[in-house]
Amino acid sequence: MKIPDSVVPDIYLICQRVFNNELTAAQGNRHLVETYGLNQSSVDTFIRNFEHMLNGRRFRRTLNLFAMRYFLERFTIDYDSQTLFKALSALMQHISYIEDQTGGKHPGMRQVFSEFVTRLPQDFQDEFEQDDIEEDVKSTPREKLIAYLKNLKKTDDDHVMIDGKSYKRDNHTLAVIKQLRDFACQVCNTKILKRDGTFYIEAAHIKARSQFGRETPDNILLLCPNHHKEFDYGETEITFHDADKVVFMMNGKSYSVTLTIE
Numbered sequence: 001m002k003i004p005d006s007v008v009p010d011i012y013l014i015c016q017r018v019f020n021n022e023l024t025a026a027q028g029n030r031h032l033v034e035t036y037g038l039n040q041s042s043v044d045t046f047i048r049n050f051e052h053m054l055n056g057r058r059f060r061r062t063l064n065l066f067a068m069r070y071f072l073e074r075f076t077i078d079y080d081s082q083t084l085f086k087a088l089s090a091l092m093q094h095i096s097y098i099e100d101q102t103g104g105k106h107p108g109m110r111q112v113f114s115e116f117v118t119r120l121p122q123d124f125q126d127e128f129e130q131d132d133i134e135e136d137v138k139s140t141p142r143e144k145l146i147a148y149l150k151n152l153k154k155t156d157d158d159h160v161m162i163d164g165k166s167y168k169r170d171n172h173t174l175a176v177i178k179q180l181r182d183f184a185c186q187v188c189n190t191k192i193l194k195r196d197g198t199f200y201i202e203a204a205h206i207k208a209r210s211q212f213g214r215e216t217p218d219n220i221l222l223l224c225p226n227h228h229k230e231f232d233y234g235e236t237e238i239t240f241h242d243a244d245k246v247v248f249m250m251n252g253k254s255y256s257v258t259l260t261i262e
């Protein structure tokens, strides 16, 4: 059923009260059905999607574009950046789901996504860009990725064009390195599987960015979150570093990591 735009603010408030456990889902549902004559299953979708968005989880049934914009707008007012990030991540998972189901594009929702993603702080935006790039990189042959890394030093341009899309070069390079190193921690080999089937790994600079350390395979260590924090906050000392290898002491233990990629 078509939900009148004028009702959406009230739907939002009810969803929020259900999310805060001030109302049960059944009470919220009854209120909206009785007050506005809405269809029960549409209201259920709103209530469920609200919860999924705040938790960063995929939802299946879609909202209309007006409602989605209204919800996201309110999230920017009522919650912090982390929450907006989760909501947009849920939205992107929803878009992928719908596009997989229909074999087509969901341009309206993609447009909404791109309107709100720019409201996030840069590090959150980078994470989305990273996801996007990872998709592209996954389908690129290994030799092409290696060739890309070899050519890195020849340019100072901070953006790169891949299949007609412009990405920040550093983000793209990190994605290539992660793919070529198979998303594993270079200290303990841990891989973290995400529920969307991809892997999570963090990147640490051997020579810090502030000291002009670059995003190149010989300056990036892929680390699991534990080792990344230990590397940053522990007693860490680099004892040897060249293009092929880095040796470092971390909290009293010595590590030797190969940096070449072939």
Ligand SMILES: [Zn+2]
Residues within 6 Å of the ligand: 185, 186, 187, 188, 189, 190, 223, 224, 225, 226, 227
């Ligand atoms: Zn590790």
